[in-house]
Amino acid sequence: MEFSSEIGAVQRRMAQTQEGVGRRKATFEALNVAVGQQILDVGCGGGHLLKDLALSVGTDGRVVGLDPSDQQIAAATDHCQGLDNVSFSKDSATALSFSDGEFDGIASIQVLEYIDNVDSAIAEIRRILKPGGRLSTVSVLWDHWHFHGPDPVLNRRMHDAFKAHCFHQMLPLEMPAKLARHGFAGAHCTPMGFLNNSLHHNSFAYLASRLFTHFALGQGIPEEDVTSWREQLDQAESDGRFGFVSVPVLTTAIAA
Numbered sequence: 001m002e003f004s005s006e007i008g009a010v011q012r013r014m015a016q017t018q019e020g021v022g023r024r025k026a027t028f029e030a031l032n033v034a035v036g037q038q039i040l041d042v043g044c045g046g047g048h049l050l051k052d053l054a055l056s057v058g059t060d061g062r063v064v065g066l067d068p069s070d071q072q073i074a075a076a077t078d079h080c081q082g083l084d085n086v087s088f089s090k091d092s093a094t095a096l097s098f099s100d101g102e103f104d105g106i107a108s109i110q111v112l113e114y115i116d117n118v119d120s121a122i123a124e125i126r127r128i129l130k131p132g133g134r135l136s137t138v139s140v141l142w143d144h145w146h147f148h149g150p151d152p153v154l155n156r157r158m159h160d161a162f163k164a165h166c167f168h169q170m171l172p173l174e175m176p177a178k179l180a181r182h183g184f185a186g187a188h189c190t191p192m193g194f195l196n197n198s199l200h201h202n203s204f205a206y207l208a209s210r211l212f213t214h215f216a217l218g219q220g221i222p223e224e225d226v227t228s229w230r231e232q233l234d235q236a237e238s239d240g241r242f243g244f245v246s247v248p249v250l251t252t253a254i255a256a
Contacts, residue, residue: 008071010210012046019194019204023138023248024049026192027107028056030136030252036060037104042093042125043067043111047076047086053107054083064098066091094120098128105129108137110248113168119178126183129255135184141247142169144193147209148243149236150229158229161219162212172249184253193247199237205244209233 014020027049031039033056044050044065053063065076066089073088080086091097094117106125115121125135142163147155163169176187196205213226236242 007211007214008046008069008075010207010214011072012048012075013202014204014207014211015046015048017202017204017207019246019248020048022194023109023192023250024052026190026250027109027136027138028052030250031105031107031134033057033105038062038064038102039105039107040064040066040098040103040128042106042108042121044076044088045072045109047079049107049109050076050086051080051083054080054086057085059085061085062087064089066093066096068092094124096124096128100127101130101133102128103130103133105134105136108135110138110140112137113139113142113166113171116167118168118171119182122178122182122184126255131255133255135179135251135253135255137175137251138192138248139168139171139175139251141172141191141249142166144245144247145208146245147205147212147233148245149239149241150232154225154229154232157221157225158212158216161216161221164219165215172251175249175251176253179251179253183256185256187251187253190250190252191247192250193245196244197237197242199233199242204246205242208244208246 035058037057039053041050044067050063050065062085064087067073068090093115112118172189179187196203199206216226
């Protein structure tokens with residue numbers, strides 16, 4: 001997914017919702033962060049997790065934010081202003097420029113499902129992790145990322161169009177086996193599903209609907225149909241029958 005100015009801003013707002021904070025907290029805690037560590041955030045976005053990590057490892061530690069988007073790196077740089085132990089990289093996740101065993105921990109929130117050759121990315125992550133280093137990553141079971149309320153036929157067209165937004169629809173199901181093949185041990189998956197019944201403007205569902213409509217237009221669904229879908233969401237909320245469901249999954253493992 002390309003992060004235009006509008007979509008990048010929506011993504012950063014999604015990271016600040018209650019659900020975004022929750023997945024970030026779970027990712028952070030799974031890393032077992034200690035003072036002086038070296039930690040990489042693959043797909044750092046607006047830098048919310050990056051700042052937490054930098055404050056935690058202290059001046060003797062170092063955190064690196066990796067992101068392909070200049071806009072996201074600029075936002076993360078601003079968010080981490082004043083922290084001298086933060087640096088940034090635009091490396092491809094499948095060809096990292098870091099040394100073998102350079103990092104104590106690696107975090108990645110909703111990134112791996114967007115990488116076509118995800119096995120190469122996992123192999124690179126293992127290469128740059130120290131033995132005993134921790135991986136903490138979140139991916140979504142996209143088949144269960146669903147809006148409820150609009151006309152079922154139109155709703156299905158919208159969801160079918162959205163499938164093209166990433167390469168791997170159900171990556172968490174495959175992660176334990178992939179991690180084992182690439183030198184990780186103790187892989188564990190923890191679902192963090194949630195339900196929104198409101199479209200208030202700080203809800204994950206509202207922001208997700210903006211992302212959803214933007215992508216549908218890009219996939220060729222006519223603007224009048226996208227507008228109708230959005231109006232039907234609002235009507236469903238007014239009628240008390242709206243819902244949005246998502247099942248992000250935290251996967252953790254240790255470099256063997």
